[in-house]
Amino acid sequence: MSIRFPLARFRGAVVAVAVVAAAVAGAALSQASQAQAQVAAKVESQTRPNFGLLLDPPTRSHRNRGSHHRRYDYRRHRPDWGRDYPHHQPGGEEIVLVDCGGNPGSGAVEDAVRRVRPGGTLMIRARAGSCVGWLNIDKPLTIIGEGGFDPRDWARAGHATLQAPDGLPCITVAQGVRVEIRDMVFASPRAGEAACIVGYGAEIIMNRVGLRHAGDEAAIYVDGGLLDVRNTVIEAQTIAPAIVADGAVLNAWEVSVAGAQSGMELIPGGGQASRIASTTMIGTGAPNAFGPRSIGLTVRSGRDYGRVEVENTAIVGYVEGVAVEGASVDISNSRIGRSDKGVVLYNGELRLTDSRIRAGTVGVAAASGSAVVINNVFAGVRQVIYREGRANVQARGNLVYSPYLCRPQFYNRYRGRHEPYWQSGEGWECASGPYPRDWWDDEDGLLGLEYHDDGYSLDGYDRFLDGYGWYDYDGGYIYRDRPRGDDRWRGGWRR
Numbered sequence: 001m002s003i004r005f006p007l008a009r010f011r012g013a014v015v016a017v018a019v020v021a022a023a024v025a026g027a028a029l030s031q032a033s034q035a036q037a038q039v040a041a042k043v044e045s046q047t048r049p050n051f052g053l054l055l056d057p058p059t060r061s062h063r064n065r066g067s068h069h070r071r072y073d074y075r076r077h078r079p080d081w082g083r084d085y086p087h088h089q090p091g092g093e094e095i096v097l098v099d100c101g102g103n104p105g106s107g108a109v110e111d112a113v114r115r116v117r118p119g120g121t122l123m124i125r126a127r128a129g130s131c132v133g134w135l136n137i138d139k140p141l142t143i144i145g146e147g148g149f150d151p152r153d154w155a156r157a158g159h160a161t162l163q164a165p166d167g168l169p170c171i172t173v174a175q176g177v178r179v180e181i182r183d184m185v186f187a188s189p190r191a192g193e194a195a196c197i198v199g200y201g202a203e204i205i206m207n208r209v210g211l212r213h214a215g216d217e218a219a220i221y222v223d224g225g226l227l228d229v230r231n232t233v234i235e236a237q238t239i240a241p242a243i244v245a246d247g248a249v250l251n252a253w254e255v256s257v258a259g260a261q262s263g264m265e266l267i268p269g270g271g272q273a274s275r276i277a278s279t280t281m282i283g284t285g286a287p288n289a290f291g292p293r294s295i296g297l298t299v300r301s302g303r304d305y306g307r308v309e310v311e312n313t314a315i316v317g318y319v320e321g322v323a324v325e326g327a328s329v330d331i332s333n334s335r336i337g338r339s340d341k342g343v344v345l346y347n348g349e350l351r352l353t354d355s356r357i358r359a360g361t362v363g364v365a366a367a368s369g370s371a372v373v374i375n376n377v378f379a380g381v382r383q384v385i386y387r388e389g390r391a392n393v394q395a396r397g398n399l400v401y402s403p404y405l406c407r408p409q410f411y412n413r414y415r416g417r418h419e420p421y422w423q424s425g426e427g428w429e430c431a432s433g434p435y436p437r438d439w440w441d442d443e444d445g446l447l448g449l450e451y452h453d454d455g456y457s458l459d460g461y462d463r464f465l466d467g468y469g470w471y472d473y474d475g476g477y478i479y480r481d482r483p484r485g486d487d488r489w490r491g492g493w494r495r
Contacts, residue, residue, distance in 0.1 A: 097123045097146075100131040109133040109162065116141050130161040130187060138174040145184040149208045151233045151256065159210065161185040167192040175201035175225075183208050191215030199248075201225045206232055213237065218244040219260070224269075229255050239292055241265040242281075247302055250274040258282040263315065265298040268306025268327055275309045282446060283317030285338065294319040296336070301326025301347065310334055316446050321357070324348050324369070331355055337443030342378070345369050345391065352376060358443050358454070366391035373398060373427065379435055380454040381405065384428050395427025401455040406430035408458060410471055414489040417470040417478075420458060431455060 096116045100108035109124065109131045116122050118139040124131060125146040135143075145160030162184065164170040170186045173179050179202065186209070188196040195217045197204065201224040209229075213219035214237040220227065221244045228251045229243075235258055236242040242260040243250070246267045251274065257263050263281035268274050276297070286294045296315035299308050299322075307328040314335045315321045321336035321343055322329070328349040335356045336342045342357035343350065343364045350364075350371040356379070357363045363378040364371060368390040378384050379401040387393045400406060408420035422430040435455045445451070460477030463469060467485040469478050483490060 092117045093120060095121045095123065097125060098131070099125040099127060100133070107133065110135060113137065113141070124160045124162060124184065126160045126162075130163040132163045132165060134165055134168045135162070135171045136174075137171065137177060137179055140178045142180040142182070143184060144182050147183070149183040149185060149210060151208065151210065151231050151254070154210060154233050159183075159185040161187055164188040164191065164194070164196060166190040167194055169194045169198050170196040171198070173197075173199040173202035173204055178203040178205070180205040181207070181209055185210040185212070187212045188219075189214050191217065193217055195219065195221040195244075197221070199223070199225055199227065204228070206230065208232070211235065213242075216240065218242060218265075220244070222246065222248040222250075224248050227251070229253075232256070234258070234260075236260040241295075241298065245274065250276070252276045252279050255279045256282075259284065261286060261292060261294050262298060263296040263318065265295075265300065266306075266308055266327075267300045267302040268304075268308055269302060270304025270306055273307040273309055275311070276313055277309075277311045279313045280446070281313070281315045281318075283338075285317045285447070286319070293323075295323045296320070296339075297322045299324050299327045299329050299348075314442065314446060315339075316443055320344050321359070324350055335443050338447060338449070341365055342381075345371050356439060356443065357381075362386045364393070366393050377431075377439075378402070378428070379439075384425055398428035399431045400425070400428050401431050401435045403454065403456045406456045408456075408475070410473065410475055412473075413470070416472070417488060418472060418475075419489075420461070420464075420471060420475070432461065433457070 093115050094117060096112045098109050098112035100106060110133045112122055113135050119141065121142045121144060123144050123146055147158065147160055149159050160183065162170055164187070167190065170188055181204070186196050188194070189212065191213060193216050196211055196213045197220045199222040202222070203226040204222065205228045207230045209232045211219050211234045213235070216238060218238065218240045219234050219236040219242050223246045226249045227245055230253045233256045234242050237259050239261040241262040241264055242257045243264045247269050249269065249272045250266055257280070261284060263283065266274055281296045283294055283296060296318040297310065305327065310329065310331045312333045316337040319340045321339040321341070322331065323344045324346060326347045330351045331343070332353045333355060337358040339359045340361050342359040342362070343352060345364070345366040347368045349369060352364065352372070353374045354376065356377040358379045359381050361381070362383045363381045363385060364373055365386040367388050371391065371393045373385065373393065373395040375397040377399045381400065381402050382404045384398065384400055384405065385393055385395055406422060408422050410418040410420050413419045424430070433455055434453045434457055437451055440451050460469060460479065463479060464477065469480045470488055471477055
């Protein structure tokens with residue numbers, strides 16, 4: 001018995017060692033297979049096309065507009081930033097007041113944003129100068145500048161101002177976040193390739209706001225979501241449009257845009273219509289051969305067929321006043337001045353009513369699509385409506401002031417006594433008399449230009465209408481007291 005127990009123990013130990021060895025071998029084989037699988041997965045991930053990257057290109061790619069509107073990553077500006085960073089936890093203060101003027105780069109205004117709880121209010125005071133920082137907002141809040149802002153007193157100093165760091169935006173708003181901004185001035189004097197205000201699927205509400213922007217991109221760029229701008233002044237020294245709304249709903253009321261190569265660019269979505277009302281866009285008067293096309297309002301086609309409504313708006317100083325490239329656009333009670341082409345319909349639908357268009361070449365040009373042009377005033381044009389074969393244009397009730405189209409012809413009424421008459425065009429007729437000065441003041445007068453009469457003034461026409469005199473074959477006025485009225489045509493054909 002004493003001999004069998006050690007043998008049994010020895011046999012058990014051998015069996016145990018064999019089991020352990022088998023387990024180790026199995027683990028080694030498992031790890032080897034897992035390693036091979038990981039290597040295969042790594043190779044596959046490196047060779048598989050990244051469709052997400054194709055749909056959302058990197059920041060250095062370019063779009064059709066001539067320059068790409070970048071997607072900004074806050075971690076590139078602040079690598080230590082993140083939701084799990086101890087000092088970047090969601091704030092808990094309802095109202096935060098920050099006075100960061102005169103201390104650029106301190107991060108005071110950025111830290112103040114982090115201290116505000118979702119739905120809270122950030123008040124900015126800048127008594128010692130502009131606050132400098134980039135606000136990356138990922139929670140709903142309200143930003144208010146202390147002291148208020150009056151767009152009519154734009155030149156006055158002392159407004160609460162947030163200035164972007166060189167080459168960076170003023171504000172970026174994350175998707176699904178609603179931000180309200182009031183009584184603020186934003187400055188991006190050296191923006192480079194960054195827009196001042198950027199939103200992706202966000203709701204940005206701005207009232208009584210001023211923007212001074214100088215760079216290669218738009219002053220305001222929104223991709224989806226909502227941009228509601230009211231009582232706002234934008235001075236944008238850029239070759240890009242001052243405002244770009246890509247698939248977003250844009251509501252603009254009492255907005256003034258100046259300095260940019262183009263005014264606004266919209267790609268409307270298929271939901272709520274975008275609306276521009278009581279707005280002024282003043283261009284630089286750049287020639288057509290300089291840089292991108294100078295267009296006051298560009299409406300491009302998107303995946304969905306959107307709608308844009310323009311009312312009581314002045315668009316002056318652009319080569320093309322309005323360009324429609326595949327959407328439904330309704331323009332009413334508006335003014336387009338100092339343009340080469342007033343409204344150009346490349347595709348889509350256009351309804352132009354009760355408006356005034358001053359253009360050097362053509363009032364409405366339709367290459368394709370459908371246009372309705374009713375009860376408008378055209379001035380200075382060489383051609384009122386140009387239509388290609390693919391376009392359908394309905395025009396009526398339009399009035400034209402033009403020295404090129406409205407020169408009268410004369411027919412012999414009685415024995416060498418001629419009477420003037422004007423030929424009408426398709427849906428338009430010529431107006432007599434000078435172009436009203438108050439109309440000029442609301443159009444080209446906004447550029448500081450002196451009054452120019454585009455109407456054709458026929459010598460002696462007022463006296464002729466009063467019944468005195470007649471015209472000769474060459475259109476020269478001959479004044480006579482007698483005979484008067486219809487007696488001038490005694491024995492001739494009476495109209």
